[in-house]
Amino acid sequence: MVSSLTEPLQRLHQAGLQVPDAPRPLGSYVPGVRAGGLLFLSGMLPLRGGRPLVTGRLGEDLEPAQGRAAAAEAALNALAVVHTEIGLAAVAGVVRLAVHIACSPDFHDHAAVADGASEVFDIAFAPSRHSRLAFGSAALPAGMPVELEVIVALG
Numbered sequence: 001m002v003s004s005l006t007e008p009l010q011r012l013h014q015a016g017l018q019v020p021d022a023p024r025p026l027g028s029y030v031p032g033v034r035a036g037g038l039l040f041l042s043g044m045l046p047l048r049g050g051r052p053l054v055t056g057r058l059g060e061d062l063e064p065a066q067g068r069a070a071a072a073e074a075a076l077n078a079l080a081v082v083h084t085e086i087g088l089a090a091v092a093g094v095v096r097l098a099v100h101i102a103c104s105p106d107f108h109d110h111a112a113v114a115d116g117a118s119e120v121f122d123i124a125f126a127p128s129r130h131s132r133l134a135f136g137s138a139a140l141p142a143g144m145p146v147e148l149e150v151i152v153a154l155g
Contacts, residue, residue, distance in 0.1 A: 008079070008088040008124040015123045017072075022080040023047045026141060031081040037154045038095070039086060044078040044148040045141060046070035055143035059107030067109075067145050071099060071116030074148045078117075079124055082152060091152050094121045094130040098149035103136045110134040117148055 012019060025031060025042065032041045046053040046069075053073050056062045062070075082091060099114040101107070114134035121128045140147045 011123050011126060017076060017120065017123065019076055019079050019083055020048065022084040023077050024050065032085045039082065039152045039154060041078055041081055041150040044074045044150060045144050046073040046146060047077060048073060052142050052144050054145060056145055057102045057104055058113060058145055059104035062145055064109040064112045067101060067113035068116035070144070071113055071146045071148070072120050074146055075117040075120035078148055078150045086154065088124070090154050091125060092155035093125045093128045093153055094150060095153045096151040097121070097130050097132045099132070099134040100137045100140060100147040101134060102140045102145050107136060110136065113146065
């Protein structure tokens with residue numbers, strides 16, 4: 001379990017990462033919902049300053065490295081929502097991560113793209129072993145290449 005509010009933020013800072021302001025929902029929903037000892041986050045997108053960091057589909061418009069960077073940005077946005085909702089010190093770790101990837105039917109590097117998000121969570125909550133699912137989608141909101149579904153356990 002994380003022992004202080006600053007520890008995850010310090011780990012991220014030391015890795016050259018910064019938690020942004022929490023993104024605003026793009027529709028009629030809330031960023032996160034607490035249920036028992038869990039916090040369920042709404043879909044996290046690779047937004048920066050309220051705008052898509054990148055758009056396109058993996059295997060067509062984008063390379064795996066671009067998808068990986070987009071997944072990392074979406075993970076930072078997830079941490080921003082958690083920080084706003086309950087504070088990072090209240091988190092025992094990420095327990096479930098699903099990575100939706102907009103891609104062509106012949107794209108096969110799903111795990112490499114999803115690793116971008118997993119690595120951010122591993123830095124913040126080291127060690128943060130979580131279950132994960134990565135799969136291809138035909139399209140995602142606003143043409144973005146990834147969307148994360150995240151569940152965190154409260155400490």
